Amino acid sequence: MPFVRCVVLGTSLLMKPESGTSLTRRLALSISMLLIAGGALVSLAALAYGRQAAQTAFDRLLLGSARQIEASTSVLDGQVMADIPVSAFELLALAPEDRVVYRIVGHDGKTLTGYDSLVIPKENMAEVAYYDLEFGGEPIRVVALSHRFAERAFSGTIQVLVGHTLRARKALAQELVGSAILVVALVGVSMAGLAIFAVYSALRPLHRIERSFSSRDPRDLTPLDVAVPSELTPVVNAINRFMSRLGRQMETTNNLIADSAHQLRTPVAALRAQTELATEESDPAALAKALARIHARSRSLSRLTDQLLNRALVIHRNDSAVRTLVDVRTVAIETVDEFDIDSQGRSRELRLQLPEHAVWVRGDVLSLREACKNLVNNAFAHGQPPVTLSVFAEQGKVILAVEDRGKGMDPQTTSRAGERFLQSEETGRSGSGIGLAIVHEVTRAHEGSLRYSVDEVQGFKVSMVLPGENNASKD
Template sequence: MTDAATPRTTLSLKSRVAVAVAAVVLVGGVIVLVAALAYGRHAAREAYDRLLVGAASDIAESITIRDGQPVVDMPVSAFELLSLARKDRIDYRVVDRDGRTLTGSAEAPRPETRRDLALYGGTFGTEPARYAAVVRRFAERGYSGPVEVIVGHTLRARQDLARDIAQNALAVLGLAGAVIALFASLAVASALRPLTNIGDALAHRDPTDLTPLREPAPREIAALRDALNGFMRRLERQLTANRTLISDAAHQLRTPVAAIRVQLQAAAEEPDPERKAALIARVQNRAGAFGHLLEQLLSQGMVIHRGDAVAKEPLDLRDVALEIYEQSETALFPEGAEVRLDLPPKEVAVSGDMLSLTEAGKNLLGNALRHGTAPVALGVRRVGGEAWLWVRDAGSGPGPDILDRMGERFTRDNASAGIGGLGLAIASSVAANHDGRLDRHSDGDGFEIALSLPLEEAA
């Protein structure tokens, strides 16, 4: 049974081109054959009709009037013209004004319409034939009136000529089809060579090599190469994020876990109730810090993953601010702390991931509540062509050297009481995933940090 997950292999491009060329040649062959037959018949008719008209005209020119009667002196040139159709049987007839046959076969059909020149079909015995009738008019004392010359022959030579024309056209078409097929095969092989090169380059790569492909390729295949490069860039970001998460977890979690273990052991062995209570309190504080760190590590991994895995959607940044406020109200607000919510009356449209933006805003607000100076405000506003999700507190903020390292992981300054760390690294990652940035500034009213995003036109 075929595995549904196995990629399906379809007809090769060379085979598709071969089928397409064969179909074009076949259809073209039918069209050319029909056209060639029609043209051959027309050309044969024109050629042999001229022979008939020439022979009839020669016979008509040879007629003279003697003693009041037309006399026909059959010219040799007329028969020479008719003899050019070697396989055909010849028929002729000369008729005077009274309808009498002066010479030739009385069975030769006359045209239905009397004209100076008429071409028409008929039969010669049991075979189809073609006839030409030429009328010569006399106005002499002894004879006044027309003399009609009828010349005809069968259609064998005409059919042979039409068949030859059609066969020659088909031979040219067949040769052209073979040449087209050859050049199409060479063109397909040349066009597919960049794909083969890309496949070979990927097949011989080390599994950990995710550097971009540099193989030259035409525009159509370059789109595939660039898509592969984009996929490998996203895959590399995911792998880097996973390695970073594992490295951070191994490095940052080992020390607090060991400290909690040692302090619990000391508390278990401590006979003094007051010191035991102090040790337990320290364990509780470390456990809380440990839980916050673990939450940030998982949050960072989630944010980096969603940056490539989740499609952006139209959002109102005011809804993001409300979500941040509601989620942080019980988890982050210390007892007695207040956060002012400042939202504009009109929609502030952005394109983004609701969960990632909310997580970034929660980290900005959490830093302000833990390390800033009350009062703290959370808001949204438009700044030129950008939408800002900002957090402000009344403190002076960190120093310039700390501001330069705010997006780095696990940077910490004792004077700033932990303004660095994973919180702002998470916010910086979210900003980068949304083609935005982190803006911060300090003035006389306090310190403000904002997640700056491209503003979208409201629907």
């Protein structure tokens, strides 16, 4: 078994991935090592089988010869007589280089005929026994056959011994082994050729994947559509997922550039014009009004810039941030703590409703907090105070809701909620519409949904419905 262990160890070393090595070469070498190991085992088995087959064939010839000699013996006048026929040695004589010896031993242990040097083992012999001896300086194979006479003139057991040298046996064994090894070698070579062909055929889909990539436009990030075996499907799926993430990142970058160019140009130009007018204003009252407009414009521009950058950050974290267990109550509390007071220094009317026990989701706490802040900002910007931020669990879902006393959005706007700049383009109300787009992106990334509800008494409510994480041990 040491040889087999060496082959297995060599195969495992060949299969270890190394940078810059050929997968085809590693597979070919590994298969070759396995074929060599299998060929060696088959050769050893053929050698044992060849020797056993030759031994069995010639032992049967020896037994047949001994049976004929036994049949030729008889009792005459109380004496055992043997008239050995020539046919008893004809088959053994077909091996011209081998010698045939025989001996008939009487019941008293004396030789009746044959060679006295053809000895019998001391141990008890069965009716038919085979053993090996050395006769005349050459090894021989002997069969001993016991025959019992029970007649009035003679009663006793005689033994017939027939021996044959081993030259023909060895030649037959070598011929059998040689033929078997030749067959194994031919089969091994054929299998090696088929294995190499199979390896190249199995790796051909990899070349199709490479050709598909090299032939497409560098900006084409559509999913890869190549016919591959089922074993390579996970690889293609992983490539497509990576390309999808890369496509989303590029889309985010392009949208950020386009939105910045489109949305920031006008307020920056207006701010510059108002600043130029203020520098030329001599009336203190008019100057104060101009500065107030500049301050309001600056706050609006700052808010728009923050939302553009935050949306890009949220989309980026959707693909890159590690999801952890988050207590949504903590998200709500941190939102309230970070919420700005209004320009006059008075706290806004923001109420907080939380359950006694933790409510867990698996997600990105920064993205969830940003979505929550935008919901609260939208409620104050477009609704009526007081604003209530609540967290609760319902049928395995975690709900983070923001409610105000306003009338809410009309059905047409609600159906398009989540689009960038929807409010500024559709309703003409103040705001960029990016806040709700951020909420939509965060909810979608967390495999949740947005709910909108309007009640004449309670007002307008926006709810983020997220999959709950059942982990009571964290409470």
